[in-house]
Amino acid sequence: MRILVRVLKLLVFIMLINHLIACSWYAVGINDLEREDTWVKANDLKGKGTVYAYTTALHWSITQFTPASMEVVPMNELERSFTIVVIVSAMVIFSSFISTITNAMTQLRNLNSERNAELVKLRCFFSDHKVSASLVARISSCIHQSNKLTGSRVHSEGVSILELLPVSLKCDLAEEVFAPTLCAHPFILTWSEYYSRESKRLFLAARSSSLGAKHELFNTGQVAESMYFLSSGAMVYVRGDTRPARVSPGQWLAEPAFWIKWKHVGHASSTGKNCELVSLHCETAIRILSQDASTISGARRYAKTFAAYFDKQFDQLSDVWADVEVLQAMVSEAFIKHEKELLRHSVASRVVKDTKMPGLLRRMTSRFSGVSMASRLSSEEGMSQDEQINLILHERVRKYGVDGQKRREILGTRSMGSDSSDEVLAPVVSPVFRNPERRQSIGRGRFARNGLNVVPGIASAFRIMTR
Structure with a gap:
């Protein structure tokens, strides 16, 4: 065409x-x-x-x-x-x-001759193996839809000349292309604000793809290896006998695969139109997220909060779970210590840009440059930038404290921000596999590892966040 x-x-x-x-x-x-x-x-x-x-x-x-x-x-x-x-x-x-x-x-x-030759081979295969007419029709329809994808959006993987770019330019390009889609998730949005350099590597690890009309993305029982973000089109997710759920642009699928080993518990496919997807391979993304091995790591704390919540709410966990209120509470719980640590250091030094300040905290100060509160405070006469940042931090930490009870009610767990024993996280063991078929063990706060043993405790739900 x-x-x-x-x-x-x-x-x-x-x-x-x-x-x-x-x-x-x-x-x-x-x-x-x-x-x-x-x-x-x-x-x-x-x-x-x-x-x-x-x-x-x-x-x-x-x-x-x-x-x-x-x-x-x-x-x-x-x-x-x-x-x-x-x-x-x-x-x-x-x-x-x-x-x-x-x-x-x-x-x-040449294109038509190659395609016709492949179709001839396919017809011979069907004839030699006596494939049923109904299955032949379904396969032919699928191939026909796949051929239509040749006119779909061009993906970066298909532009080989981009491999000539230096890594810095690749990261900048990936950020502009994939950030609007990936940052629809509250955790990725907040994490990228704290770690601007690492977030570019995360965006570079993203891959775009097209899915033909009425094509399957994954099926029940498949081992989940990636998290998917829908950028255009529409999809349908079906789990057992429940009502089909519609997935629209800006939504995501298979988030549990990021934090625990996960098998899909439903079937996802596109509707009558082609879909455009952005995927993040879980193992690659976790390696990037685990660069910060400190006890205030937002990724580690989010993983812990995620596992703790669904240890009690296991019936709600699915490939398309996206409760915005719970997600916001999880993100607040995960990053509260970043705010507190920055405030502690800011009050102690009174100079946020001190050269002795840890590199992480120096990067975190840039997060406040675009905050509306900062723009309001800048209009105050005689207020230095350090004082502005201190006021912002105090306000944010105060808000965390005010909302603490609400977060605990939403998550049904004790706030990690007030847990003094959380200064050192529990040792992280090998990634585990959550077996959706063994609900009786999950309901007792246990996770199945590779479907063989049971390991008590929430810590066994984490992926390895450090190498």
Whole structure:
């Protein structure tokens, strides 16, 4: 289809050039009304109307590009000179046009021959193995839909020349392309604000893909390896006998795969239109998130909160779970210590930009540069930047304290921000597999590891956040 569109564009371009030449040719013919030796008067175009005059000029223009002839010929030296210029220009333009058309048709012929050869092999396979007609129809329909994807959005993986870019440019490009989609998740949005450099690596690890109409993304029982974000189109998620859930752009699927080993508990497929997806491979993303191995690591704390919540609310966990209120509470619980640590250091040093301040905290101060509260405080007379940041931090920590009870009610757990024993997180063991079929053990606060043993305690639900 793209080849045919390119050929059509070339034809339109040639006709546009011929239109301009035809208008110029007619202007040359009526340039001097007192002369009798012009092609306009020689063909008596004045009495035949404007349309006939234009089509005659256009006909003459086209004949200069092709080996054709007509009754209109130059009658004076100006018209003869104009004709020579047009013919020389036409030799260059038309030869390039012909070569482009030839290459395009050759590509189309090769493409069709390869596809036809594959289809012949497929038909022979069906015939040799006596595949049922109903299954043949389903496979043929799927292949037909896949062929339509050749005209879908171009993905970065398909542009090999991008591999020549340095890593810094690749990261900047990935941030602009994938950040709007990935930051729809509250955790990724907040984490990227704290770790701007690491977040670019996370965006670089993202992959985009197209899913044909009524194509399957994953099925029940498959081991989940990636988290998916829908950027366009629509999908349907079905779990058992429950009502199908519709997934719209800005939503995500398979978040549990980020924090625990997870098997899909439902079936996800696209609707009647093609979908565009952005995926994050879990193992790759976890390696990036685990760069901060400190006790205030937002990723580690979010993983702990996630596992603790669903240890008690296991019936709610699915591939499309996205309770915004609970998510916001989890994010607040995960990053409260970042705010407290920054406030503690800011009050102690009174100079947030102190060169002795830990690198993490220096990066965190940039998070407040775009806060609306900072813009309001900047208007206060006599208030330094350090004082502004201190006031912002105090306000945010105060808000965390006010909302603490609400977070505890939503999450049903003790706030980790007030847990003094949380200064050192529990040792993280090997990743575990949560077996959706063994609900009786999950309900007792246990997780199944590889479907064999049971390991008590929430810590066994974590992925390895450090290497």
